[in-house]
Amino acid sequence: xxTFNVNIGIGNMDSREHVYADxxxxxxxxxxIFPEGFLRDVQIEPFDWTVDVVLADGSQTxxxxxxxxxxxxxxxxPCVVVFGNPGVFxxxxxxxxxxxxxxxxxxxxxxxxxxxxxxx
Numbered sequence: 001x002x003t004f005n006v007n008i009g010i011g012n013m014d015s016r017e018h019v020y021a022d023x024x025x026x027x028x029x030x031x032x033i034f035p036e037g038f039l040r041d042v043q044i045e046p047f048d049w050t051v052d053v054v055l056a057d058g059s060q061t062x063x064x065x066x067x068x069x070x071x072x073x074x075x076x077x078p079c080v081v082v083f084g085n086p087g088v089f090x091x092x093x094x095x096x097x098x099x100x101x102x103x104x105x106x107x108x109x110x111x112x113x114x115x116x117x118x119x120x
Contacts (some may be wrong), residue, residue: 003024003025003026004024004025004103004105004108004109005022005023005024005025006022006023006025006072006073006091006109006110007020007021007022007023008020008021008022008023008070008071008072008089008091009070009071009072009076010034010038010039010042010044010068010069010070010071010081011042011044011068011069011070011071012042012043012044012067012068012069013044013067013068013069013078014043015043016069016076018069018071019038019041019042021034021038021089022089023089023090023091024089024090024091025091025096025103025110026090026091026092026093027092027093027096027103028056028093029090029092029093030092030093030094031051031053031065031079031080031081031082031092031094031095032068032070032079032081032082032090032091032092032094032095033053033063033081033082033084033088033089033090033092034068034081034082034083034084034088034089034090035084035085035086035087035088035089036064036083036084036085036086037086038089039066039068039081039083044066044067044068044081045066046064046065046066046083047064047065047066047067049065050062050063050064050065051063051065051082053082063082063083063084064082064083065080065081065082065083066080066081066083067079067080067081068080068081070091070095070098070099072091072095072099072101072110073101073110075099075100075101076099077095077098077099078098079094079095079098079099080094081095096110096113097113100112100113100115101113102114
């Protein structure tokens, strides 16, 4: 699968003002991951609990998570994000779902998602 970056806005839930950064689209990641220092700079505070995160190399770590307000293309939505290591800007599957977007790996872009409406 090919990888690609998109420009996203990241803000806190109160002001919804965004700081923009390029992020790697990773549909294999559940949550989006951004540097802890960056998230704190835009006044995003973590919840009082943590989650176990399995990294791409197979190692496992415990990370804090918190609420962010993301903007991608012409869409905005609240999303849970992981407080990660410096330099890591990763847009994960739950944010894409919250924003109603899907990855198009052939054209290296994001497209509107088709939602499955079958009840069972």
